[in-house]
Amino acid sequence: MSELTPDEIRRRRLARLGGGSQPSTPQSSGNNDASSSTAGPSTGPPTTPLSSRNPPSSLEIESQTSSMETDGPSSSLDTVVMESQPQSSSQTMELDSECMEKSSQPSQMDVDSGIENMETEESDSRPEAKRHRDTSYGSEATEDQMLNAVSRIFVVSWKEESTSDTLHLPDISSCIQQQQGCVNFRNVINQILMEVLMKIQDGSENPLLTLRPVTPVVSPMKNYSGSPRSISPMQLTPDVPKREFISRCEPLVCKEVDMINYLLDSYERVSIEERTAPKRTSIPPMSEVLSIARNQCILLTSLVLQGTFTEQRSQIIGTSHLLPYLMSHNLPRGFLPELVQTVCVEGEGFSRVFSPLLQSLHRMMQTVYLDTDDYREPLAILAELCEIKSGNSRPICKLITQQSNWNYAPVSKATGLEVEKLSFLGPFLALSVFAEDNIKVVEKFFAGPPQMLRADTLNVAYQSLRHKLEYARTELHKIIHAMLVNIDTRDSALQYLASALQRNSTRSQLQVDEKLVAGDGFMLNLLSILQKLSFKIVINKVDTFYPFHPNSLMDFSTETCFNCSTEDLSSWKNSLKEQTPPPWQEPKFPTMCFFMTIYCHHLSIIPIIVKYLRRIRFVRQLSHNIEELERLKSQWEKTQAARRNQILLKTWKSQMQRLQKSKLCCDAGVLDSLMLQRCLQYYSQVAHYLLNLVNLEPSNSSRLPNLSEVSMQFRALPEYS
Template sequence: MSELTPDEIRRRRLARLAGGPIGASPAPPADKPDGQGGATAAAQGQTGATGQGEGQAKDSATASLPVPATTVTLPPQLPSPSLLSARSSSTAAVLSNASDSQRSVESMETDCDKGLGSQVDVDSGIETMEVEESDMRPDKRKRDLSFGSEATDEQVKAALRRIFLATWQQGSEECLYIPELEEAAQNTEGSPYNDLINAMVMEMILRIMDGESNPVASLKPPTVAFGTSPHSISHMTEAAPKREFSERFQPEPSKELDVLNYLLDGYERISTEERTAPKRSSIPPMSDVLAEARNQCVLNTSLVLRGVFSQDSSQCHVSQLLPFLLSHNLPRVFLPELVQKLRQDKEAFSEVFAPVLQGLNRLIATLSLDTDCFREPLSVLVELCEIKSEPRNCRPICNLMVQQKNWIPEALSQACGMEMEKLSLLGPFLGLSVFAEDNVKVVEKYFSGHQLTADNLRIVNQSLQHSLEFVRQQCYKVIHSLLVHTDTREVTMDYLTQLLERNSKRAQIQVDERVVSGDGFMLNLMSVLEMLSFKILLDKVDPYYPFHPKSRISISSEARFSCTSQEAEAWVDEMKKKDQPPWQAPNFSTECFYLTLHAHHLSIIPIMRKYQRRLRAIRDLNRMIEEMEGNHPQWKSQVQRLQKSKLCADAGVLDQTMLVRVLRFYTQVSQFLLRAADPKLQGSELPLQPEVPMQFSALPEYYLEDIADFLLFVLQYMPDVLADPGTGSVLQLLIVMICSQNYIRNPLSACKTGGSRPKAYKINQALLMHELALSFLTPALMQFYVDVESTGASSEFYDKFTIRYHLAIIFKSMWGIPAHQAKFIQEADNGRQFVRFVNMLINDMTFLLDESLDSLKRIHEVQDLMDNATQWNAIPRCRSYLTLATETVEMFHYFTEKIKRPFLTETLVDRLAAMLDFNLQQLCGPKCKDLKVKNPAKYGWEPKKLLNTLTDIYLHLDCEDFATAIRSYSKELFDDAITRMMKARIKTDSEIEHFRSLQERVQKIVIQHMEAEEDFGDIPDEFKDPLMDTLMKEPVKLPSGAIMDRAIITRHLLNSQTDPFNRMPLTEDELQPELELKRRIEAWKQEKLKKK
């Protein structure tokens, strides 16, 4: 079969064009007064002359200003097919319909800086020539500026030749000679120039598409007529528009690319014509001709982008428009005008812009923060989303985005969280990250060097954090555009909901990171939601929303503040049965607030924990390498990988801008929780009402825990963040919750932030000096110290020591504040609660010191046998116990210095004295050498300091009752203690004499007790205490019917307020004296004594 000739190919293409849709449906022309269209076209030309890059530079400055609308209205078409050649006739018929369909198009909102009819040159920023010359050259005022303002036929045709680089006259080096245009050019008198424009554009497109090379490239730059009348026409040569592309986003050479460059250059040449002759271009016929020329450039560009002129009509082609957008070299307002022309034809609009959106999606997925290439795709997406059109400020690109199949992709596997990041339309944009686990390119570029100084790291981190902030700001603009547009708001909220729902496993302590979105993605999502929530008024947030049947978040599996899940469900069911449930119809403010709160729980909180785990892993590996003398190179390699990962995480997590934003959001949350707990006073007064509001009680416990964990993390790693004034509400919430322990089941959440670290000094002072704290914090913390003895958890025995360690740190800070110290003394004078508190101190000190000293003995035994792994594992436990024991002993020390009476009560004094004697025996007895270890500082072991503190407690409590309680007295032990104190010089001479005086009085008391001690022999069972098997002195009856000695059951109740026989709740008030039994015991004792 012979090949088709060029003429045959052209005819077939024209036939296909004549039968196919153009991209817009016909609409009746809008009537306009004569000359209005020309003025509009002139305004368009003036603004259109500015490049897209300039437009973007002005976007931020003009975003908040009212933007004038531009309307293109074309005169009715008067086609004359008989006067055109066959090829031109079919072309005109096709494009005539396209032109007619745009006559009534709605006005497009653009970023034009000048209003309609303005005579200001946008490119140069100066006024037009007539104004300038009239001001500066008085002699020019004699010119008749109105003469010749209306363009002649020859001037119109000359302008079209310069715009489209096509001519029907031979001998021109500036235009391409096309003889087929001659007939159309000769039939323009008395009729519009639309047919000529159509023919010129189509002929040029076909010649570019059919030629072996681009014929436009060989033309000389056109000569522009410069002047306003035939009597003042001069000529200047205008440089051909040079459309440069970014080196990073070069388009593939093609015929379609040449056509696009030709049409876009023509669009800019129209603006040049309007600038050089503004008067003539603002009135018909020139204004109508330029408006139609601009219209045809835009429409034919859409045809090229849709593949009408291409042999390959695949729907999955790469958009030819994308390189222009990424290089920012489109004429200004060209893109909004293209959107406006196509938006009414959904199919054509999708064919042009869907490939752009998908192309941006695929491109950003290949980029990372190791270069600046990621900025252009984000900027382009923002620009597209912000294009508006009438009516109702519609955002056509936003509508198209949510119609894409990958807007919310269906879950294909269990890795649904990761799928949302990788496969959804916006996922790759939100997925830009600095974390090593998300993208190794950042590690390889910035953290692969061996010589990284602190200054270099600081500069690198700042650079990466600025890049992240740019990403987050741009993503916010995209999401905000989707949300402010009513047609896409609900679908966008569905997308945000799915992002959180499919990543719900991130809240777990152990999670398979392959099935959830990355850390960088979640932090970016969190930041975007924070920006959306920034201006939300809490008055518009419904506190009942989490329980709403249509709530976007599920809290069914979450632990609640002070009720069980079953109680919460029953309450919600009861609310549903009411005619008017308490919850409101969901609104954007409410949904956005709760989604943001949930996003923090799934992003910053687990990321902080992961950061701390990584630091512990690095420390443990370094310690292991050091102890094993570096004989394991694979461990060193692992440490290096962890170090690089940690450096990336420093940039991602220790970002002050991000952390301040988190703190400000948590300030909102704190105010919200105070409103929920105390709707009337919002926590401004204490105590709160005894009955906890159910809308607060049923809220998830993590609402408060996350705030406390965040503050603790920031205190340790970025304390400067807490200089933000928003911390006041957060601290108020913590104080109110600590002092209202019936409102929360785990007050530890609010206690974590205390500490003795210098970094925490300012916030500690702000917390402890708060007016509510001065009155209510001391008794609340003491009560919590007691209550934490039993948490209900399987690990409660070890948990209580961690909790009490934090409390001990807080108590130490409070003791240094006179107001709090006075409150401690006041509580000690009040009695019972402080006695229970001291009892817990005795218990802890007994256990911790015993375990610590035993661990030191084991370490002493095996220090020469370090290969014994089982024994060697005692070392970290010893360090932990010693740390806790030291804090507890110090607490005893400063309490007993000012407070004595509670420590000397009958129920405590014997146990306290026995505990002190035992530990003094450990430090000074014959086996004290077993506590000697190598490198004691490594374990926090300071025996001299401990001995000094213990003997101080003896001196603080020195009185007759205490001396009487020292039953385990040993003269040799006290002598040894005195000798060691003198040798170590840890006591003054007067203190040693004081201790020696106490020893002498104790010795006398012991001798007296030995002389007066009576042995009653066998004791009847009914007179014995059932727990201790000793003779009862003051028998009491329990509600269960058991009879015990009051001192013994009281001591038990100090530890646990339960009946020791059936574990039922029991208080001291429920004990009933057994007077008859007591009388019988006394009678039996007297009888025994008489027999002796």
């Protein structure tokens, strides 16, 4: 069969469409009448057969569509289109099926492209119906709307006698009437807050507790209205969700706490206003009013915390009213950073607000250990406070270094122990898994006879303790890092780290009095912090003359050198001082941190491992003595030495049990894979540094340098480097 020409195909299709439309016309006459009355007059005579008409062009279809859309209002456009569809449903179905058949034949796609393009243009040419709105309508708040928002935020009224859901403040009404048309919202909000706080202070009970909560009938988002006549998009209840506090840190029952609760609730209601009407509250003047409301809540909270409305609070002994809220995560979002940034410019007022909080955290850390999770909140709170920035400075970091117990001067021979027990950061750094530092860890994780503990139980205990340690060290690193990146506190932080190392310098000796130095947990935590700070140090930028710098934070003069006598070292240092200019550079943080980390390894992990190995040898020896004494029991049990041997055997077994539990704690702290990995990573940096010192003139040659020409910088280094 020969293939049809394009003209014959088009002619047959038009004939088929025209014939198929005739029987459907009488059946849908009722629908046509209804649709014609809705859609408007027809564009052609209804009796004209489709085969006698030329196909309409896309331009005509677009003009018809546009005229249809402009006849009626835009809101009824979808209804018009939906009602006009049944008028030619059979024709559309036939046309669509025919198009699908032709589209499946690649040989006829080009032939029918004209008709298919016509149909596509007809469907695509109709523009999408959009509702035209005036974007400025209802967006900018009026003065009445702003006053109503202030009334809702602070749960007050001034127009009429108070109902049971607001506090009535009649004096505010006269103030607003005097400023009608030009209300000073800062003065109004300040007066509202002062009157409410005075009511709380002077009343026998909190007047806010007598207010009846008004529960909204529907959801705030469902009750939202964009109409400018709407007084409130949501009837806000004055009864915000009650704050819950942890049992070990509950707020005091006093007037100050009631004031703080009211100010925090008001601050939170500002956010509710913004979420309820986001468009109106994002542009002036409503945005300015809400900003003023927030700022006034912050300022008055700082006054309450300073004891302005009651009595002046001690910066050292007093407990901060902010602590229970921080411990229970009850502060509104953004309140704490804004409080710090607002009050930090006040100087003495900033110290009166946050010094009690810092000292409360310090005292709390002295009572918590790794046997519970109570140490997490104080660490996280201090880290969060140190991260808060005001411009380019961190006010809390600066305030920490201004505390009287930031870095105690030595008052006894136990200078190392004083750093751990008396300095501000000492309790934070003292978290430990060692039995000598904290016996509660042994009682919690290794209860019972050591020989009865199974391997899987020990692995779970090790993982739990190491996870706790890693969390604490991560938070401590955040705190120290924040103090080091802050220009105002960098020198103080470096001085504290250097002082902690110098006061514990006797830890490297073979015989150490444990009562005079800091504990193993303190030193390992300090080591972990310095390791993390040293990982980004570029070795080539480390000043090789820093150990011999007259202003070096580390004193290496008493340490044994690699290959240099004391006299040679002294004369060489004198020659360096006489050089002009001196060979050393101005001390920078990477150099100081690198050498402090070397020294910290010498005072922490190395002595701890030596003591750990010594304990293992002693346990083995003690176990051997017990076995030998029990083996010979038949020989001495009937002699005069029987009682003495029984007492000795009992003492040895008790000591053996204590040593085994102590060893289990050491296994958790010393055999920590993460810490050992950091040690190896750091010592690889040290090896790179030492190789650079041996060969001060690096070349591409693989030959080793002449050992007789080793530089004095290498020979004068401490032997533990």
